[in-house]
Amino acid sequence: MANRQRRVLVIGAGGQARDVRFVLDQLRTAGRPFTFAGYVVSDLAQLTDRDSRRDVVGDLSFLRAHRDRFDALALAIGSPDVRLQVAAALEAEFGPDMWPALVHPSAILDWGTCRMAHGVLLCPGVVGTVNVVLGPYCMVNYSCTLGHEASIGRGCVVNPGANLSGGVVLEEGGLIGTGAQILQYRHVGRGATVGAGAVVTRDVAEGATVVGVPARPMPRLRGPERD
Ligand SMILES: CC(C)(COP(=O)(O)OP(=O)(O)OC[C@H]1O[C@@H](n2cnc3c(N)ncnc32)[C@H](O)[C@@H]1OP(=O)(O)O)[C@@H](O)C(=O)NCCC(=O)NCCS
Structure with missing residues (x-):
């Protein structure tokens, strides 16, 4: 696993999501095996002009329908309560190994x-x-x-x-x-x-x-x- 490229879907599409993407891009530049694969949101209808709509690939159903399109997940949610809820639900479904540090x-x-x-x-x-x-x-x-x-x-x-x-x-x-x-x-x-x-x-x-x-x-x- 160490050197295999991992396509990372970022959960969220707002400012924090762009920050996470920045970290992923910098890691890639530094030779680490991570590639940004898009943003996923819980509700497409709630996207605003502050969100990076262009790079949103879908809502959470995308994760089930396109399991072949990603190798890892990263959270980009600023509210700890929501973070914990989303992490618990997705960890139950995809396991803890899906979330690299x-x-x-x-x-x-x-x-x-x-x-x-x-x-x-x-x-x-x-x-x-x-x-x-x-x-x-x-x-x-x-x-x-x-x-x-x-x-x-x-x-x-x-x-x-x-x-x-x-x-x-x-x-x-x-x-x-x-x-x-x-x-x-x-x-x-x-x-x-x-x-x-x-x-x-x-x-x-x-x-x-x-x-x-x-x-x-x-x-x-x-x-x-x-x-
Ligand atoms: C503390 C906090 C959670 C309160 O949020 P809130 O309930 O929406 O607060 P409001 O904006 O309604 O403000 C309520 C009152 O608290 C005061 N207040 C809000 N945040 C304050 C702070 N950090 N320090 C001192 N007073 C603060 C407001 O001036 C307001 O006082 P007033 O009623 O006399 O006008 C929020 O202001 C905060 O500090 N969040 C952290 C934000 C942050 O770190 N952002 C960076 C993102 S990368």
């Missing part, structure tokens, strides 16, 4: 001690150190930093420029806004949201949304509003 060539971690699950996406300029744990389907966007022993749970989305200090734990389905700072050993509960630019000085409860400096809770939010 996609690591931009400029990302730096101590690969010897890092634990990386399937479906991970590391964007350009991610820098981390030792014993970092990256759970299935988590996404770390460009220019984020991950301190020693930082742990990112299943389906988490870490937006550009966020800094996770050493020992930070993000439980499943967390969303970290762009430029957020999370201080050392803080724990961010399952499904919690940290707003853009927040400085997290205390643990964040499950499902909570925190914003500001220092971060304080907002009323509970669920669903697409977290984008």
Whole structure:
């Protein structure tokens, strides 16, 4: 499998999907065996002008009807809740091996001690150190930093420029806004949201949304509003 070209279908067609395509193109340029094969969306009727309609090959039924047209899948969905739902459904159907970890060539971690699950996406300029744990389907966007022993749970989305200090734990389905700072050993509960630019000085409860400096809770939010 190591050197065989893998045609990758990207699930999503918006801005994050174009980011994933960019990573795939850069990996290909660097000699890694990945080729962009198109975008797939859950509902063609919901496409907007912000989506890359031209490269959409179909909806999820395409995956069943054209199993010969792809070798791998990549998630490009910004909402952790939706990410987790889509990943669970497609993993049940196509298995975990269908989801390669996609690591931009400029990302730096101590690969010897890092634990990386399937479906991970590391964007350009991610820098981390030792014993970092990256759970299935988590996404770390460009220019984020991950301190020693930082742990990112299943389906988490870490937006550009966020800094996770050493020992930070993000439980499943967390969303970290762009430029957020999370201080050392803080724990961010399952499904919690940290707003853009927040400085997290205390643990964040499950499902909570925190914003500001220092971060304080907002009323509970669920669903697409977290984008
Ligand atoms: C925290 C967040 C999830 C709240 O989303 P929301 O419920 O749609 O929030 P709204 O835009 O309705 O704002 C509600 C209030 O919170 C404030 N607010 C929103 N986000 C805030 C933030 N990050 N920090 C401080 N205050 C914030 C708004 O100013 C508004 O205050 P007001 O009622 O006094 O005007 C969202 O603003 C956020 O930060 N998401 C992360 C976005 C991101 O990382 N984008 C990068 C994508 S690559």
